[in-house]
Amino acid sequence: MEFVLANGMRSSNGQNGVGLHDLISRAIDAEPARGEARTRRFCRLALECGVDAFITSIAGIRIPRIIYGTAWKTTDTERLVELAIQTGFRGIDTACQPKHYNEAGVGAGVTACLNAGLARGDLYLQTKFTHLSGQDPQRIPYNPRASLPEQVAQSFAASLRNLQTDYLDCLVLHSPLPIREQTLQVWHAFESLVDSGGVRQLGISNCHSRAEIEHLCHESRIKPAVVQNRFHAESGYDREIRAFCSERQIVYQSFWTLTANPRVLAHATITALASIHRRTGPQILFRYLTQIGVVPLTGTRSGTHMRDDVSIFDFELTGAERRAVDKIFAEEAAMTR
Numbered sequence: 001m002e003f004v005l006a007n008g009m010r011s012s013n014g015q016n017g018v019g020l021h022d023l024i025s026r027a028i029d030a031e032p033a034r035g036e037a038r039t040r041r042f043c044r045l046a047l048e049c050g051v052d053a054f055i056t057s058i059a060g061i062r063i064p065r066i067i068y069g070t071a072w073k074t075t076d077t078e079r080l081v082e083l084a085i086q087t088g089f090r091g092i093d094t095a096c097q098p099k100h101y102n103e104a105g106v107g108a109g110v111t112a113c114l115n116a117g118l119a120r121g122d123l124y125l126q127t128k129f130t131h132l133s134g135q136d137p138q139r140i141p142y143n144p145r146a147s148l149p150e151q152v153a154q155s156f157a158a159s160l161r162n163l164q165t166d167y168l169d170c171l172v173l174h175s176p177l178p179i180r181e182q183t184l185q186v187w188h189a190f191e192s193l194v195d196s197g198g199v200r201q202l203g204i205s206n207c208h209s210r211a212e213i214e215h216l217c218h219e220s221r222i223k224p225a226v227v228q229n230r231f232h233a234e235s236g237y238d239r240e241i242r243a244f245c246s247e248r249q250i251v252y253q254s255f256w257t258l259t260a261n262p263r264v265l266a267h268a269t270i271t272a273l274a275s276i277h278r279r280t281g282p283q284i285l286f287r288y289l290t291q292i293g294v295v296p297l298t299g300t301r302s303g304t305h306m307r308d309d310v311s312i313f314d315f316e317l318t319g320a321e322r323r324a325v326d327k328i329f330a331e332e333a334a335m336t337r
Ligand SMILES: NC(=O)c1ccc[n+]([C@@H]2O[C@H](COP(=O)([O-])OP(=O)(O)OC[C@H]3O[C@@H](n4cnc5c(N)ncnc54)[C@H](OP(=O)(O)O)[C@@H]3O)[C@@H](O)[C@H]2O)c1
Pocket: 068, 069, 070, 071, 072, 093, 094, 174, 205, 206, 228, 254, 255, 256, 257, 258, 259, 280, 282, 283, 297, 298, 299, 300, 301, 302, 305, 306, 308, 309
């Protein structure tokens, strides 16, 4: 897997016999001493936080295996996004939906990090187009009377402005529209944004029917590369959808991962694993998910939890340990059937 260091050097994840950490160390040492201290800091952070923790989507885009979510942070957004990136997060999720997200605050936090030496190519920036039904009527970021394709174009332009970027790594449809034809109309507008180079890949969220995702895959020219869903027992943890995603190399992202699963976190198996690995329950859960191919979102406001979340790649659950956690999720899903 190839990655680009903050200073533009390329590496292939140690597959050529040179260790990833060696490559990063060499990049740090190779930095010319012309005021590049900030770049060195970001390289060093990448080294400490496991820059190799990425998964590649069907579109060939490298997605960090854990993503920082920015919902409900209002005026703290800029500070928390900056802190998250400084702590080692390289994926940021937001939405052009002022009701729940301060997208301009995300842009300000990202820009502060870019000014401090982070390379834009090292950051995975993902936002969403939200249909009228999900918007606050007082703060709609596009003309509600415009056609759906025009609403997408206006929302996209607002996202670029807010995020102070000229491209998005992923544009996610916040949820399917009430009628399939409408969903497709929006999706085709998304496709034209990929064609014009403004968006690298597409995703869909809150899509809990395998048939709906299959239909979208069937009818689209540019297939979804990401599915972002609530990870809870009531949907059987999207077992079928996740199977479909892995067949199609679609990256499944989870939200509500901790909030929806207090019983899982309190389970004796998780507590025992936390003690064996000297980690917290949330770290065990996040690590388990990354090992089964799920990309969890975390919207923590705590610096300690941010460090916990980015350091999950320092340890690994064994096959037997993973199977023990599988069993907890299977039991939870069975209980809500
Ligand atoms: N597509 C959608 O419709 C949708 C919907 C909801 C959310 N999202 C996305 O998903 C992101 C995450 O949202 P979420 O609903 O999953 O909840 P969340 O904002 O991550 O909150 C989960 C809770 O877990 C705690 N937490 C996080 N990391 C922890 C750790 N390592 N140890 C202990 N506690 C920890 C947080 O508390 P502390 O702050 O104290 O750590 C918080 O109370 C959002 O910001 C948003 O980007 C998308």
